[in-house]
Amino acid sequence: MSVDFRTRVDPDQQPVEAGRFFGEDLPAKLDAHQGLIAPGGNSLRLNDLCIEVEGEPWTLRWHGDRASVEPGNGGAAHVRLTAEQLSDLANDQTTPVAFMSSGTLDMPSGRLADFLDWWLVLRGALDGCRIHAAGDVSLETRVPRSFDVDDSDEDMRAFLEEAGYLHIRGLFSKEEMAAVEADYPKAAPHFEKGDRRAWFATTNDGAEHLVRMEGFDAYSDASVQLIDDDRFQRIGRIPGLGHVQRRKPGARIGALDKPIGVVKGISDVPWHKDCSLGRHSYECCSLTVGISVTGADAESGQLRVVPGSHRALIWPAPCLQPGLDLEPVDLPTETGDVTVHLSCTLHMSQPPVERSRKVLYTGFAQRPVDVAAAEAQRQKLHDVRGKAHTTVSQEPGYLGDPGEQDGASNPSR
Numbered sequence: 001m002s003v004d005f006r007t008r009v010d011p012d013q014q015p016v017e018a019g020r021f022f023g024e025d026l027p028a029k030l031d032a033h034q035g036l037i038a039p040g041g042n043s044l045r046l047n048d049l050c051i052e053v054e055g056e057p058w059t060l061r062w063h064g065d066r067a068s069v070e071p072g073n074g075g076a077a078h079v080r081l082t083a084e085q086l087s088d089l090a091n092d093q094t095t096p097v098a099f100m101s102s103g104t105l106d107m108p109s110g111r112l113a114d115f116l117d118w119w120l121v122l123r124g125a126l127d128g129c130r131i132h133a134a135g136d137v138s139l140e141t142r143v144p145r146s147f148d149v150d151d152s153d154e155d156m157r158a159f160l161e162e163a164g165y166l167h168i169r170g171l172f173s174k175e176e177m178a179a180v181e182a183d184y185p186k187a188a189p190h191f192e193k194g195d196r197r198a199w200f201a202t203t204n205d206g207a208e209h210l211v212r213m214e215g216f217d218a219y220s221d222a223s224v225q226l227i228d229d230d231r232f233q234r235i236g237r238i239p240g241l242g243h244v245q246r247r248k249p250g251a252r253i254g255a256l257d258k259p260i261g262v263v264k265g266i267s268d269v270p271w272h273k274d275c276s277l278g279r280h281s282y283e284c285c286s287l288t289v290g291i292s293v294t295g296a297d298a299e300s301g302q303l304r305v306v307p308g309s310h311r312a313l314i315w316p317a318p319c320l321q322p323g324l325d326l327e328p329v330d331l332p333t334e335t336g337d338v339t340v341h342l343s344c345t346l347h348m349s350q351p352p353v354e355r356s357r358k359v360l361y362t363g364f365a366q367r368p369v370d371v372a373a374a375e376a377q378r379q380k381l382h383d384v385r386g387k388a389h390t391t392v393s394q395e396p397g398y399l400g401d402p403g404e405q406d407g408a409s410n411p412s413r
């Protein structure tokens with residue numbers, strides 16, 4: 001089992017023309033991969049969906065075990081795309097979640113859920129991936145499980161490949177975390193409203209808080225020392241795939257300070273895969289590492305993950321897919337612990353209710369074949385991600401349990 005899921009490289013990307021795509025290419029691929037689509041497709045609620053591209057409508061229909069594409073608008077659900085959006089969607093450079101997050105999702109009828117269900121069918125057809133069906137993913141190892149620094153890389157690799165995450169206890173000392181925490185107030189004056197590196201959120205008392213500082217490492221020598229230390233660099237070697245710290249100096253670390261009672265903006269991101277905005281087939285899996293500057297539990301903003309979800313083609317956000325048979329686990333941490341999750345592992349942070357939380361995020365990524373081409377495409381996603389806290393608000397009190405009210409019911413959220 002490897003965590004290298006890449007099947008595309010940027011230079012091979014072909015432009016997509018709507019007439020040919022819906023009239024020829026997509027029907028052929030739906031046919032070719034019908035066996036990968038049908039088992040999971042049958043458990044989705046595939047309402048007829050009209051995809052209108054620059055005024056030209058096409059309708060996707062589900063017929064029990066296969067999908068068809070017809071010209072015209074016969075959809076109960078309806079999404080409008082530009083030609084560029086269709087091209088990026090087909091080439092896995094973007095997703096419906098990215099449209100929602102950037103405020104460009106244009107659905108005159110139907111819900112984001114309708115688009116997401118059909119997005120699974122599109123990915124199944126275009127990528128030749130099996131849509132997740134109940135029972136497809138099983139775990140041999142008991143979860144949750146955590147590791148000590150003395151545990152072997154091989155044991156951690158096996159668990160990471162199977163479950164999609166790691167919790168390593170006590171990687172750093174309380175003194176090291178106190179030194180990082182002391183840098184928070186020194187860094188904060190460098191992050192102003194309107195700066196795309198700064199995320200702000202409003203709490204129920206009307207106060208606005210700086211909740212995320214991207215590029216914290218520019219102002220915190222203590223944190224730079226830690227991520228350059230071999231105790232930390234070891235994490236990039238665990239998958240055995242040559243992961244590197246790709247971010248440039250001054251943009252390597254995001255420092256989060258999660259207040260209690262957020263009602264506007266995003267501090268605690270609901271269920272998502274880090275590849276939920278696109279580029280899964282070019283980049284996954286990268287590793288996201290969280291360093292617990294302060295500990296976290298159910299009262300103080302802990303991380304939750306869905307073990308095994310990296311191996312499942314499912315909704316990548318903004319909630320648990322209805323009927324998903326994979327169970328979330330909580331990842332409470334102590335000060336100095338780290339968590340590692342794959343870019344395809346569903347995860348969320350619970351809003352703190354008793355104590356606020358501080359955590360650093362950074363990561364490791366695989367080397368692209370064509371660095372310049374990958375960077376150009378990645379920049380589009382950075383733009384979406386950088387704006388998300390101004391276009392999307394978290395649901396106050398959202399705990400991420402199955403069936404809970406979520407953003408999939410309201411495309412405009």
Ligand SMILES: [Fe+2]
Nearest residue numbers: 272273274347
């Ligand atoms: Fe994430």
